[in-house]
Amino acid sequence: MDYLYSILILVGIYVVLASSFNLIIGNAGLVSIAHPIFFALGAYTAGLTAIHFGLHAIVATLAGAVVAALFSLMMSLPSLRVSGDYLMITSIGFQLGLLQVIKNVEFTGSQGGLSNIPTPVTGPYRGLVYSVVSLAIAAAVVWMIRWIVRGPYGRAITAMRDDELAFLALGRDAMRIKIVIFAVGCGLAGIAGGLYAFYYQYVSPEQFEILASAAMLTMVVVGGMGSTLGPVVGAVLLIALPQAITFLELPPGIMAPLQGMLFTLLVIVFMFIRPQGLISPEGPTPLPGHRHGNRSGPR
């Protein structure tokens, strides 16, 4: 049963991560892949504040979300001057640079990671409580994102994504929308980080490397970039699918790369066979991934 709970908790965490990532990359069209670092900031902040200041898990998780949102400003305020490829490369540099800092300072546990994070729930119902909380947070996040993108603000986000020049010509402030979207998306990743830290009671820097970016990207692309339910389906599928291989009881040295190969191969197959993902985005507007015309990619 514990195994099932741990999968449900992971599903909840990754639904939050994939949905918030989709808000940034799919809905707002901001090509940043640094999402795992905001997940890390949430996890480390929650863990450290709980260890050193004895903060309650809820307060510590909220602190993690706030820190992640603030750090998103550190990245977005200067780097949103540039867009597209430059933003993407800045985000990689931001992610790897910050991880380098985490790996080299002592209070984060350096390379060895942060352990002994106190858990607020103990006893036989720990797994059940965490799964309920995780899935409830995931449902609330999906509902909130759906509410944002279907409302007037969502229409403004779509308009900005599809034609920023026309959007600016109408007197709208694209920069402000980008910063807000970044902060909201990254803050949500921070909440997922807090949840992760309190359940696993251990975080280490290598969990948040570029491979984590690829995993989140996979969930969004396979599920359907720009659709609210797409990342949910992507996250559920890509957490559940590798579990099928676990029953083969292969050694971890083979299992991990095999799961990775499965992840990446799935994305490649989807990109060629069904580029819109499993769930197509709502509405008639084109997506960043399928846009024709002047913003298409290399010739």
Place this chain on the structure above:
Amino acid sequence: MFMFDAVVLAQILWTGLATSSYMVLFTIAFALVLKVVKLWNFAQAGLMAIAFYAMFAAVNQFQWPTVVAVAFGLLVTLAASLAFEIYGLRTLRARRTSSLMFFIFTLVCSEFAAYALTFIFGTEPAPLFAQIVSPVRILAGIAVSDWDLLAVAVTLVLTIGLALYLRLAREGQFMVAVADNADLAELYGINAKRAFGAAFAIASVFICAGMYLYGARTAVIPTTSLQLMLFAVIATLLGGMGNVFGAAFAAVALSLVQSYSVLVIPSRWQGLIVYAFLFITILFFPRGVNTSGWATRLRVRRAPAS
């Protein structure tokens, strides 16, 4: 504590230059593809890993001589990069896919290569040869190893060769024409697809040479190449997009800054310098540190109003 001993500074300069050799090769490969194909080729990390492990298998498992192993590595890298271009990029181009999807595709291909190589070779760090220390001679108080000399010589030969190819060879000139304006080049009868393929083929040569030099001195794991490629990305940005040899100079400068930084900061923070440069470059020099650009702006300012 600062150390201003001339021999120490000269030693750091020489070692920095020698170490920059493979970085220059990776940067040229990255910058050339960006210039000609207009693609931020993050799959280069995967190609780098493929090149290394092909040579590694040839040397350590098949026990082939070094020259044959390098030729095998080159052949495998060439096949992988051409397959990536022909079966992957051409399809996406035909669909007029956005930059984001190209980026995802290149990154995911790189990840797939890393996972596949981890599956085959494991995560144990492995150098190309059992012996990674090369003989050293002292010249004017500076330690110069055989590896240093080989690295500098290979980099110079390949870089000069590329410069001559682009300037003098017909195919090279076609490549420059495609890089400038692919549509116009095609109107003049130049085959853009062939030029793209040639860019990937040349990049494969640089990647293979770079991984040979790197692997001959350092142990490698399948994800090592991602870090190395990021350096190439930053040098390409610093050198100015479309300026292949400017990027190569930037790679040398960046390597030297990293080398000299040991005088003022602990070595564990050396890696952070690259990211600091990335931020500074993107914020202040998004088009690269390009003096010709400043000269153009000056000329425009001085031009009389019509």
